[in-house]
Amino acid sequence: EIVLTQSPGTLSLSPGERATLSCRASQSVSSNYLAWYQQKPGQAPRLLISGTSFRATGIPDRFSGSGSGTDFTLTISRLEPEDFAVYYCQQYGKSPLTFGGGTKVEIK
Amino acid sequence: EVQLLESGGGMVQPGGSLRLSCAASGFTFNIYAMGWVRQAPGKGLEWVSGLSGGGASTDYADSVKGRFTISRDNSKNTLYLQMNSLRVEETAVYYCAKFKVGTCYSAFDFWGPGTLVTVSS
Numbered sequence: 001e002i003v004l005t006q007s008p009g010t011l012s013l014s015p016g017e018r019a020t021l022s023c024r025a026s027q028s029v030s031s032n033y034l035a036w037y038q039q040k041p042g043q044a045p046r047l048l049i050s051g052t053s054f055r056a057t058g059i060p061d062r063f064s065g066s067g068s069g070t071d072f073t074l075t076i077s078r079l080e081p082e083d084f085a086v087y088y089c090q091q092y093g094k095s096p097l098t099f100g101g102g103t104k105v106e107i108k
Numbered sequence: 109e110v111q112l113l114e115s116g117g118g119m120v121q122p123g124g125s126l127r128l129s130c131a132a133s134g135f136t137f138n139i140y141a142m143g144w145v146r147q148a149p150g151k152g153l154e155w156v157s158g159l160s161g162g163g164a165s166t167d168y169a170d171s172v173k174g175r176f177t178i179s180r181d182n183s184k185n186t187l188y189l190q191m192n193s194l195r196v197e198e199t200a201v202y203y204c205a206k207f208k209v210g211t212c213y214s215a216f217d218f219w220g221p222g223t224l225v226t227v228s229s
Contacts (some may be wrong), residue, residue, distance in 0.1 A: 033213065045153065050208065050214070090215065097143075099152055100152070
């Protein structure tokens with residue numbers, strides 16, 4: 001099983017600041033099949049990025065994904081008030097599909 | 109507009125059974141793989157099971173293999189999850205989710221609002 005470790009656990013930032021979230025895999029993720037989701041309290045997750053760097057429909061371009069192999073990054077260039085949430089990475093290159101433990105982006 | 113709506117959640121005793129349903133609309137259901145993901149209270153996301161668009165290929169997390177069965181009725185645009193021998197630690201919100209493609213190896217591009225399953229005596 002591919003274990004995904006997200007860091008930091010919590011990121012305290014102000015609106016307008018840049019957020020950098022990390023996702024590290026215990027082994028190489030096939031074909032860079034890595035996705036990022038955003039989840040707000042009481043809501044279902046929402047797909048932000050798939051295939052490491054491809055934004056889902058309707059996702060603003062302040063969200064970007066990068067990385068390869070075992071190290072992946074989600075960057076939010078300038079935080080908007082609605083971006084404060086929990087973010088999960090997920091690999092789908094190998095069964096079982098696995099999620100990281102999440103990074104909470106909170107208002108400083 | 110893609111819509112997924114889960115039903116069938118509720119309270120069940122340890123060792124009991126429950127069947128979840130997910131009604132889908134707004135897309136050609138039989139083309140896309142579908143899956144279930146759960147989230148225990150205050151915890152992260154855990155993939156449970158997936159099923160290909162045509163229904164020929166299934167996959168399960170080791171923790172549920174042999175106890176849970178995923179199925180679909182493409183004539184009714186509905187996904188199911190039969191859960192047997194439920195355990196207390198399986199108390200969670202269960203989400204139905206649509207894969208981006210017809211196989212279970214892609215991201216989930218749409219999610220339902222979830223249904224709460226509580227396993228307690």
